């Protein structure tokens with residue numbers, strides 16, 4: 001038997017028929033591939049596993065659609081399904097999806113029979129090709145049909161979450177963020193800490209991002225506005241790019257560069273402060289950002305033209321705290337010192353939490 005090397009519940013199994021978009025999703029979310037570059041991807045023919053070290057060690061296993069789930073001679077499905085935390089099933093909403101739904105129902109039946117605690121997540125994918133109205137109709141139709149199928153199998157109690165996704169906008173990141181969050185045992189404690197941080201630092205929204213994938217592993221308890229998400233995710237890229245430019249330790253040179261850089265970035269920000277940057281010489285910062293580099297963590301503060309302040313501070317394990325604040329201009333320096341202080345406390349709590357974590 002081929003065994004899948006998984007031993008943690010923080011494993012996401014990605015399934016779906018051929019050409020439903022599984023490889024594209026992996027490439028776009030975890031490898032920063034541009035969505036259009038997935039157009040000519042070879043279809044998945046053998047199972048692939050990707051490991052991502054973030055707050056939790058996440059593994060995403062992609063199974064090719066044409067595999068027969070009930071060919072036990074080929075793969076040890078029972079072992080696989082008992083060891084995973086979430087099953088993510090991708091449905092191509094632009095295609096005839098009836099056979100996908102049949103396949104999904106069979107898989108759900110099997111999955112819950114071997115692992116009753118499994119999270120079942122359904123991506124109604126490629127919605128960029130559907131009109132607004134049609135998206136909701138499609139979702140309703142799919143939910144109804146899946147519900148009916150489960151009823152036929154006597155599985156009406158099974159919880160399934162549905163997400164409308166596309167690799168051409170942020171919906172796929174939002175869906176993966178919510179899926180991954182369900183696998184983090186310490187999530188309520190993290191959310192609590194973020195709520196406190198928000199309250200004492202005058203933030204409007206705060207995210208704990210995984211820098212490489214732009215998945216947020218936690219956020220405060222206020223609702224997520226997709227625009228806030230987009231601004232914060234883009235701010236990570238800007239900060240990392242800027243960080244990569246400062247390679248000298250000399251203070252005055254650094255300041256000079258900083259000023260030049262600020263001028264160049266005028267279209268995006270009106271004021272940018274990069275702090276604690278030295279010794280980073282990665283050429284390809286957009287790809288895997290070297291999270292284990294020994295230098296001090298990156299900190300970046302920026303004010304958008306509409307007055308919104310963005311605050312980024314690198315945390316442990318490839319994470320960054322990114323916050324949005326509509327702070328008034330006049331006492332900015334004091335406010336930022338308070339924020340820095342609070343964020344330092346948050347980081348210490350996060351470290352402590354990590355030391356004792358169940359998600360290690």
Ligand code: GDP
Pocket residue numbers: 016017018019020021022023024025035038039040041042043044065125126127128129165166167168
């Ligand atoms: P797989 O066989 O499930 O791994 O599917 P692929 O990842 O190879 O994707 C099949 C095709 O779907 C590719 O041409 C992708 O460009 C396309 N695709 C994937 N995601 C999306 C999406 O969100 N919207 C649209 N319009 N096309 C997508």
